[in-house]
Amino acid sequence: MELRHLRYFVTVAEELNFSKAALRLHTAQPSLSQQIKDLEKRLGIQLFNRTKRKVELTTEGESFLPYAQSTLLQADLTIQKTQKVANELSxxxxxxxxxxxxxxxxxxxxxxxxxxxxxxxxxxxxxxxxxxxxxxxxxxxxxxxxxxxxxxxxxxxxxxFREKLIFLLPKTHPLCRYECIPIRELDHEALIIASPEHAPTLHRSVMHFSKQHNIKFNFIQHAGNILFNINSVNMGLGCAILPNYIEPMIKNHPNIAIRSLEVEPPLIDLFxxxxxxxxxxxxxxxxxxxxxxxxxxxx
Incomplete structure (x- = not known):
């Protein structure tokens, strides 16, 4: 049994006339009559009493009608909800x-x-x-x-765009006396570096910068996120080299300073x-x- 069988049955039950029902359903009357007979055969019951003068529901048909209407209504609601979800996804x-x-x-x-x-x-x-x-x-x-x-x-x-990297350090750090820090002063300085598992590009950029200029940083901590990096500097654990988008976050910070370096750190891309x-x-x-x-x- 298919939904179309139920739709045919409900329409005939509403019209109690096969010709009018066929017009509503945009199908031929003989085809509609055959569909109803197929449904009755499938159910094993007679749904309509038919004479030359009138069509009426049997007792079984009257009992079956509300269930058929409910099934069609639920099917229509399901289709509408599915279409709504598909539209929202699109x-x-x-x-x-x-x-x-x-x-x-x-x-x-x-x-x-x-x-x-x-x-x-x-x-x-x-x-x-x-x-x-x-x-x-x-x-x-x-x-x-x-x-x-x-x-x-x-x-x-x-x-x-390509973004500059900036050097952060605690305001109590001795290197804060410089406005522009000489590269050789960075040797053996404690540095918090971005974790290669979370920010591999930033990690590689800092590592390449230190290798390129033969800076012997003391890498004391891998930071899993930017906030941990900043907080580590705030707590005085060490320095950090980070993208300059964080500059507004630490502007006027009581414990963190930004200093330029004698050699510009590399740029880092955003795609x-x-x-x-x-x-x-x-x-x-x-x-x-x-x-x-x-x-x-x-x-």
């Missing part, structure tokens, strides 16, 4: 991000995006660099803001990456919003 954009996007990208993009596309639902997920790459590759998210130029069969990336198999319409909307802002290439 209007959803999943975005992963790290702190830099939260501070430098979203405040410039999201307010106007919300205004221009009020039906677009944004699913924002905070992830570290490695988590973002895995989520992009699997299609779990549509867009990510990462430090690596991710490439692959389904991945595309574009450079948003916007997306999965080409995901919802391209919504991805394109977001990319256009990013491009319209024209972020500075160097921060």
């Amino acid at each position: 209007n959803c954009l999943s975005i992963s991000f790290g702190p830099v996007a939260e501070l430098k990208i979203f405040p410039n993009i999201l307010p106007s995006l919300r205004f221009d596309y009020p039906d677009l639902k944004l699913n924002l997920q905070s992830m570290n660099e490695i988590q973002q790459q895995k989520a992009l590759e699997s299609g779990q998210i549509d867009i990510g803001f990462v430090r690596e130029n991710l490439t692959g069969p389904d991945l595309r990336s574009s450079l948003l 916007m990456s997306f999965n080409t198999k995901n919802n391209q319409k919504n991805i394109e909307i977001f990319i256009n919003a990013i491009q319209n802002k024209k972020f500075q290439q160097h921060y």
Whole structure:
């Protein structure tokens, strides 16, 4: 038994006329009559009494009618709810991000995006660099803001900007006497460095900088996130080299100072990456919003 059989039965029961019911159902009367007979055979009961002058429900038919109507109503509601979910998914954009996007990208993009596309639902997920790459590759998210130029069969990336690294140290540190710290003064200084498991690009940049200039840092701690890095400096555990997006967070900080170095630390890139198999319409909307802002290439 199929839903169409129930729909045919309910329509005939409402009209009590096969010709009128056939018109409502946009089908031929002989075909409708055969469908009702097939339903009666399947159920093993007679649903209608038919004469040349009238059609009426049998007692069994009257009993069956409310259940058939309820089943059709439930089927219609199920279809509507499923279509609603599908429509919401088609209007959803999943975005992963790290702190830099939260501070430098979203405040410039999201307010106007919300205004221009009020039906677009944004699913924002905070992830570290490695988590973002895995989520992009699997299609779990549509867009990510990462430090690596991710490439692959389904991945595309574009450079948003290059960011300076800054040197942080406790205000009580002896090196605070310098406005510009000589490189050789950094030898054997305690340094909190980003964890390679959570921020591999930043970790590699700092390691390459120290190797390039033969700086013998004392790496005392791997930090799993930026806040731990900052708090470690705040507690006087050591110094740190971090992207300059954190500068507003520590401006006028009572315990942390920023100093320039005799040799400029390297720049670190920020890319916007997306999965080409995901919802391209919504991805394109977001990319256009990013491009319209024209972020500075160097921060």
